[in-house]
Amino acid sequence: MNKVLLIPTGNEICQGVVLDTNSPALMEIVLEKFPRAAVQRLSPIEDNPAVIYKTIEAHQDWDLMILIGGSGGGKNCDPDLAPDMTHLVLDSLLEEKQEKRIYGYNGHLWSRLLVGKLQKNNWVANVPGPYVEAVAAGRALINAIAQNQDLAAISENVAAAVLAQYPKGGTVA
Amino acid sequence: MEDKIVAYVDKTIVKITGIQIQGIKPIELEKAVAAKIGCPVRVIGVTSTSLKMDVYGLDPESILRDEQGLLQTISLIPGLTASDVTQIATAEKAKEISAEELAKRTRTCCPKENWVGL
Numbered sequence: 001m002n003k004v005l006l007i008p009t010g011n012e013i014c015q016g017v018v019l020d021t022n023s024p025a026l027m028e029i030v031l032e033k034f035p036r037a038a039v040q041r042l043s044p045i046e047d048n049p050a051v052i053y054k055t056i057e058a059h060q061d062w063d064l065m066i067l068i069g070g071s072g073g074g075k076n077c078d079p080d081l082a083p084d085m086t087h088l089v090l091d092s093l094l095e096e097k098q099e100k101r102i103y104g105y106n107g108h109l110w111s112r113l114l115v116g117k118l119q120k121n122n123w124v125a126n127v128p129g130p131y132v133e134a135v136a137a138g139r140a141l142i143n144a145i146a147q148n149q150d151l152a153a154i155s156e157n158v159a160a161a162v163l164a165q166y167p168k169g170g171t172v173a
Numbered sequence: 174m175e176d177k178i179v180a181y182v183d184k185t186i187v188k189i190t191g192i193q194i195q196g197i198k199p200i201e202l203e204k205a206v207a208a209k210i211g212c213p214v215r216v217i218g219v220t221s222t223s224l225k226m227d228v229y230g231l232d233p234e235s236i237l238r239d240e241q242g243l244l245q246t247i248s249l250i251p252g253l254t255a256s257d258v259t260q261i262a263t264a265e266k267a268k269e270i271s272a273e274e275l276a277k278r279t280r281t282c283c284p285k286e287n288w289v290g291l
Contacts, residue, residue: 018219019198019252080188080225081218102178106267110180130215131200159178166182167213167229 001034001145005062007055008044009069009086010129020044022068022134026127029138030064033146037063047074047082052089060120064145066138069129073109086126087112095119098151100159111162113137115155125154128162136161184227185266186217187236189247191259194221197252202226209246210236223262224253233264 006026012018023041030039042059045051047070059065067086074084091099097116104110111133115125123145127137140161144154199216203226206214210231218225224247228236236243240261248255 012219015221016196017194017221019196021198021200078186078218078225080220080223100176100178102180104184104267105179105181105269107270108267130217131203132215163178163180166180 001030001037001063003062004030004034004037004039004064004066005059006039006041007059007065007067008041009047009052009067010044010082011046012082013044013069014046020068021131022127022129022138025131025135026066026068026138029135029142033142047085049085049089052085053093056089056093056118056124060118060122062122064123065125066141067124067126068134069127071111071113071126071128078108087114090114090116090124090126093118094124096151098155100155102159102163113155113158113162115141115151115158117151125158127158130165132165133162136165182229183267184229185231185233185236185264186225187228187233187261188223188225188263189244189259190223190262191256192222192224192247193254193256194219194224195252197224197250202247202250202253205246205250206243209243210239233266236264237261 006023008020008023013020027039030037045055056065070084070086072084074081091114094114094116095118097114099112099114101109102111111128113126118124125141127134137158140157141154144157203214203216212231213229215227216224217227244255244259247253
């Protein structure tokens with residue numbers, strides 16, 4: 001793993017309303033496993049599917065892209081929330097992928113986690129926006145990649161890590 | 174593990190309005206509020222004038238009972254400024270839907286998520 005790109009998403013991050021504490025934490029996690037990696041944080045991008053799409057397309061030579069935020073139902077489930085677009089873009093872009101969807105018992109999509117590869121065989125994954133979930137997902141992702149796990153196992157481990165951040169864990173439907 | 178997972182976590186969704194936010198670290202707010210009310214908290218939405226959070230394992234009534242204490246706690250968070258009009262606008266318990274209803278949902282769950290504009 002030589003080049004890792006962190007892509008924070010969200011209008012609230014772009015505007016500085018919320019500070020991006022996820023990227024520094026994820027950078028640390030990457031460097032723990034891959035000390036020689038070049039890790040770059042992109043300037044945050046808005047919750048705009050076209051922008052997210054173009055950003056991913058423009059960085060296909062990176063070994064791993066981690067998109068931060070935009071993984072839930074967002075505004076579609078709750079008008080007060082941001083429009084979560086990242087998972088939808090990844091779904092359309094990734095050629096080979098695995099996904100897990102975590103719902104609340106109220107039926108809202110809390111997190112849709114995708115991991116996969118683009119044409120050039122590089123890894124792309126998303127992590128949720130809330131800090132504890134982003135860190136848990138990022139750590140599980142990096143550990144799994146470092147262990148050369150396959151896509152299905154990586155996906156499973158990332159979802160389990162996020163699920164474990166809820167107070168009582170979760171149960172498989 | 175199935176691809177579709179339901180997290181059976183009891184939560185109350187709390188919205189606070191009448192605040193000004195710029196440069197907040199949600200994890201700091203989560204820690205402060207959790208210490209105040211004794212329950213885990215997750216910030217799920219932030220705008221420049223409001224915030225929304227999930228409070229796990231505490232009923233809306235219990236949250237509203239000490240509204241002033243909660244508002245005082247969040248007013249101490251760097252990046253957040255409270256005012257005379259700061260209030261808990263809503264505190265609602267998440268309502269459970271049946272597994273059958275959830276199973277009928279499309280892959281992307283929420284009806285408006287049929288986004289295909291690429």
